Amino acid sequence: MSGAPQTAPATPAAAETQETPRGAGWSKRRVALALLAAAVGVWLIVKASEDLRQFAVVTLNGITLAALFFVVASGFTLIFGLMRVVNMAHGSLYLFGGYLALEMQDAWFTEDSGLGLSLSGAGTGTYDLVSWVVPLLLATAIIGVIGVLIQQVFLRWNQGQDLRQALITIALSVIFADQMLAAFGGISKDIQTPTDWPESITLPGDVRFGFFRGVIVLGAAILIGLGLWWLITRTRFGKIVRAGVDDRDMVSALGINVQLVFAAAFFLGAMLAGLGGVLGGTMISLAPGEDTSFLLNSLIVVIIGGMGSLAGAAIGALALGLVDAYADVYLVFGDTDLTNYSILVTFGLLVAVLAVRPLGLFGRPA
Amino acid sequence: MTGSAGRISWPALAVVAGLAALAPLVFTDFFVSVILTKSLWLGLAAASLIFLSAYGGMVSLAQVGIYGVAGMTFANLVAADGGSAAAWSPWLATAVAIVVAVGVGLAFGAIAARSVGIYFLMITLAFSVLVFYFFSQVTQLSGFGGVNNVDLPALVGNPGLDPTRLYYTTLVVAILVFVGLRYVSRTAFGLALQGLRDEPARMRALGFDVTRHRILAFGLAAFVAAIAGILSVWYNRRITPGSINLAQTIDVLIIAVIGGLYRLEGAWVGALTYALLDNYSREWTPTVGDVLGPERFNTILGVVFLVIVLLSPGGLMGLWERGREFFGKRRRGPPGGVATPSPAGAAGDGTN
Numbered sequence: 001m002s003g004a005p006q007t008a009p010a011t012p013a014a015a016e017t018q019e020t021p022r023g024a025g026w027s028k029r030r031v032a033l034a035l036l037a038a039a040v041g042v043w044l045i046v047k048a049s050e051d052l053r054q055f056a057v058v059t060l061n062g063i064t065l066a067a068l069f070f071v072v073a074s075g076f077t078l079i080f081g082l083m084r085v086v087n088m089a090h091g092s093l094y095l096f097g098g099y100l101a102l103e104m105q106d107a108w109f110t111e112d113s114g115l116g117l118s119l120s121g122a123g124t125g126t127y128d129l130v131s132w133v134v135p136l137l138l139a140t141a142i143i144g145v146i147g148v149l150i151q152q153v154f155l156r157w158n159q160g161q162d163l164r165q166a167l168i169t170i171a172l173s174v175i176f177a178d179q180m181l182a183a184f185g186g187i188s189k190d191i192q193t194p195t196d197w198p199e200s201i202t203l204p205g206d207v208r209f210g211f212f213r214g215v216i217v218l219g220a221a222i223l224i225g226l227g228l229w230w231l232i233t234r235t236r237f238g239k240i241v242r243a244g245v246d247d248r249d250m251v252s253a254l255g256i257n258v259q260l261v262f263a264a265a266f267f268l269g270a271m272l273a274g275l276g277g278v279l280g281g282t283m284i285s286l287a288p289g290e291d292t293s294f295l296l297n298s299l300i301v302v303i304i305g306g307m308g309s310l311a312g313a314a315i316g317a318l319a320l321g322l323v324d325a326y327a328d329v330y331l332v333f334g335d336t337d338l339t340n341y342s343i344l345v346t347f348g349l350l351v352a353v354l355a356v357r358p359l360g361l362f363g364r365p366a
Numbered sequence: 367m368t369g370s371a372g373r374i375s376w377p378a379l380a381v382v383a384g385l386a387a388l389a390p391l392v393f394t395d396f397f398v399s400v401i402l403t404k405s406l407w408l409g410l411a412a413a414s415l416i417f418l419s420a421y422g423g424m425v426s427l428a429q430v431g432i433y434g435v436a437g438m439t440f441a442n443l444v445a446a447d448g449g450s451a452a453a454w455s456p457w458l459a460t461a462v463a464i465v466v467a468v469g470v471g472l473a474f475g476a477i478a479a480r481s482v483g484i485y486f487l488m489i490t491l492a493f494s495v496l497v498f499y500f501f502s503q504v505t506q507l508s509g510f511g512g513v514n515n516v517d518l519p520a521l522v523g524n525p526g527l528d529p530t531r532l533y534y535t536t537l538v539v540a541i542l543v544f545v546g547l548r549y550v551s552r553t554a555f556g557l558a559l560q561g562l563r564d565e566p567a568r569m570r571a572l573g574f575d576v577t578r579h580r581i582l583a584f585g586l587a588a589f590v591a592a593i594a595g596i597l598s599v600w601y602n603r604r605i606t607p608g609s610i611n612l613a614q615t616i617d618v619l620i621i622a623v624i625g626g627l628y629r630l631e632g633a634w635v636g637a638l639t640y641a642l643l644d645n646y647s648r649e650w651t652p653t654v655g656d657v658l659g660p661e662r663f664n665t666i667l668g669v670v671f672l673v674i675v676l677l678s679p680g681g682l683m684g685l686w687e688r689g690r691e692f693f694g695k696r697r698r699g700p701p702g703g704v705a706t707p708s709p710a711g712a713a714g715d716g717t718n
Contacts (some may be wrong), residue, residue: 086484086488088453091438154676163425164675164679166484166487168672169670170616171620171668171669174613174620174664174665174668175664175665175669175672177664180657183656184667230592290497292611295612296496296499299492300492301489302488338505340669341500341504342503343500343503347500350489351477354481354489364446
């Protein structure tokens with residue numbers, strides 16, 4: 001070990017951003033992007049006027065998807081912001097959280113309906129509120145603890161070597177993915193909602209929308225967003241975190257136990273991944289590959305929003321969720337159906353943001 | 367960072383190439399195909415990653431994405447089952463596929479080149495996964511079960527019946543790429559690239575266009591990745607979206623890291639290790655409940671990867687160099703002189 005703290009990347013990163021002129025009027029690039037945004041806006045208005053109810057449902061789909069993305073990505077961005085650790089195992093923690101909750105629900109709260117004929121596993125038993133909330137809380141807490149263990153065992157002693165830490169978490173995610181495949185199989189599974197919750201809600205204008213998606217997931221995301229905002233801006237812990245994001249060495253020089261704060265932040269970040277896994281496992285499903293998909297979503301959200309910024313995560317999640325939802329439905333031009341190509345629109349979003357702001361919308365140099 | 371500026375050791379290369387050329391006489395067809403040929407093209411993919419990392423200080427995970435673009439383009443342009451099966455001549459398709467992949471690579475580079483270190487890693491990872499999702503969604507291009515029975519150039523014959531022709535083709539290409547990349551590293555462009563890796567701010571002050579150099583390096587690496595992608599299609603005679611997914615992206619990264627991110631030779635050392643593990647670990651892996659067993663190759667691979675990252679960030683080549691320094695102290699010093707500070711972002715440096 002050379003022992004030299006590897007904070008060198010700060011200099012090139014800082015130099016990098018100064019390349020783009022700030023407030024130097026509207027570059028060609030910005031004009032082009034503004035035109036593109038305007039075209040997309042007009043297109044959406046045209047589509048909305050054709051079928052307003054469908055537009056409302058698609059928009060709600062996008063917003064609720066964004067809510068889930070936000071829950072997962074906020075944990076990712078919190079860990080990165082404070083510690084410069086890119087936790088590539090974040091998607092694995094998401095999926096593992098979901099599986100843990102599912103196992104608990106199956107083991108403790110599913111009564112055998114006598115014959116054991118339920119092949120699908122769904123629709124037979126009844127579930128009360130406890131059978132959803134208890135697995136949620138336990139799984140979330142366990143994932144938090146696993147996160148702290150990962151940080152203490154694998155990451156604590158090579159603080160500052162960001163590439164090496166990313167490689168370590170990639171190795172962990174490979175092992176996690178394989179072990180989860182062995183333990184939980186390759187078939188996609190769902191966590192059941194409490195039976196007495198309504199299937200859907202009816203909004204003004206006779207728009208029907210899923211209750212769990214529209215109320216629980218969205219509500220949870222808003223609560224978490226507000227909670228994190230309160231934690232970051234109003235508490236001593238948040239003060240230390242914000243100071244740590246700006247200057248980690250100075251914070252520890254002031255006599256604050258940075259290691260404790262790091263462990264707490266990792267607990268919180270991993271917990272959010274686990275919570276997202278339980279919400280996602282109920283709202284969508286749990287299957288091998290969901291870990292990749294949510295790692296990618298978290299990456300895109302924070303690349304768009306700017307690494308380490310909570311507001312950036314919210315805006316990035318909203319952008320990604322809405323773009324996903326609209327591109328899945330509205331990429332139909334006359335007879336040509338281009339919805340297959342919707343991933344290109346996501347890619348376009350990423351490119352457009354990076355072209356103007358290489359560090360993301362709210363990103364600051366490390 | 368020893369070695370990155372050193373000369374090629376021609377005698378060593380000649381010995382390795384000679385031994386490799388004799389391999390089909392010694393080993394079975396199975397070994398030549400499944401171990402040696404596969405490690406050669408996997409090594410090419412890893413070499414494109416190591417080139418960017420060792421000389422440019424950029425650890426890119428987009429290489430499998432680019433190799434997927436090349437492979438898919440090739441498979442769609444020649445006669446095949448699935449995809450668009452345009453039935454072009456395989457050589458023309460090869461050329462076009464390389465051009466397309468290099469174009470995509472340059473575009474990726476243009477977007478990512480302004481980022482450094484860990485940001486670069488994340489953005490390129492997103493690229494690679496986006497390419498995978500693109501091909502799995504667009505079944506017009508990837509078929510429903512992949513593109514199968516791809517038409518190959520007459521040069522390689524039918525690898526299923528006689529793997530030696532494809533083996534020699536891959537071997538020659540790998541040697542050319544290795545020598546070519548080492549040559550590039552000693553040109554003005556290569557030296558400027560290494561300057562950018564170590565001191566971007568000073569290089570900019572000297573008047574070098576940092577971003578343009580990075581984009582060009584990315585394009586060159588894309589060229590190598592494209593060759594690997596096409597050889598992978600020649601080897602498998604098919605390509606599926608599943609063969610360019612995140613797992614493959616990570617496998618290539620693992621190969622590069624096992625071999626060592628700081629030496630080009632490491633790419634093939636890592637690939638050979640990977641292919642051997644892939645084939646033979648299943649035989650001696652004990653079965654421990656669900657946790658371990660012949661099915662759990664990825665767990666073994668993940669653990670090997672983890673151990674290498676934890677113990678020797680320079681990979682096997684790093685171990686080799688440390689061993690050589692340890693035993694060779696009485697001779698001259700280490701070849702590259704004093705180890706330079708590690709490139710930005712390449713934080714697990716090779717000096718420890």
